[in-house]
């Protein structure tokens with residue numbers, strides 16, 4: 001048997017077609033959605049992701065600005081660049097790629113982005129909107145995970161969901177989105193003594209620890225939906241997730257691959273948030 005694959009590339013392709021159609025309509029009515037991406041430094045993985053984001057904008061007909069800054073950029077200079085983009089009417093979304101060099105404080109940088117251009121959903125305002133169930137920007141990775149889970153056609157309400165990881169960017173917002181969809185939610189983390197006790201009860205497992213082989217088949221309930229947020233390299237240098245795909249795939253009902261699962265949907269939801277921001281801007 002084996003799990004059915006949740007194809008993040010196929011779902012991305014469908015969703016991006018829909019975003020492109022809505023973006024074209026908004027552009028025709030006078031507002032072309034625009035995204036600014038700031039990269040500080042030379043981290044090779046970050047360079048790949050940022051390039052993918054800018055390319056996705058171009059493919060969908062969105063306006064994009066790519067600001068590539070040297071590793072030595074001062075925090076004051078970064079804040080000045082953000083301030084200019086905050087006031088630029090052609091820009092509806094601002095993304096500062098993480099991680100930042102050590103001399104720059106990420107919280108200060110996120111707080112400098114105008115809350116109505118926070119398409120990453122990283123600001124305290126966006127986090128508060130999510131906690132309170134108000135409309136606002138949802139963080140792209142957990143937002144994409146929700147779309148991947150929904151694409152199975154299985155109901156979320158009433159299900160037991162286990163989130164492994166508690167980061168501000170993935171674990172915490174993921175738990176809140178699942179809660180909003182009426183799942184019963186357990187959050188596990190590095191201080192959880194026995195992960196399997198929880199994951200064996202789960203109808204849905206989202207793994208976001210950044211560690212290979214966090215979840216193995218013996219800790220999965222037969223038929224469960226497994227979403228793998230991780231991006232790691234195995235001993236051969238090949239891209240792999242946080243899930244031991246070979247063993248989990250034999251037990252689970254559905255599973256996302258790495259690559260081709262959560263990654264492409266993260267970028268798709270960034271485009272969706274940018275479009276929504278431009279729509280809100282046009283309505284004002």
Ligand SMILES: Nc1nc(=O)c2c([nH]1)NC[C@@H]1CN(c3ccc(C(=O)N[C@@H](CCC(=O)O)C(=O)O)cc3)C=[N+]21
Nearest residue numbers: 049095096097098099120140259260261263264266267
């Ligand atoms: N301000 C900010 N916003 C982010 O959204 C953000 C960030 N910083 N910092 C880093 C993480 C990571 N992230 C990814 C997005 C797409 C893929 C992606 O497309 N992955 C492809 C593979 C790409 C490859 O070949 O390496 C896939 O999974 O199929 C991966 C990772 C966004 N992040």
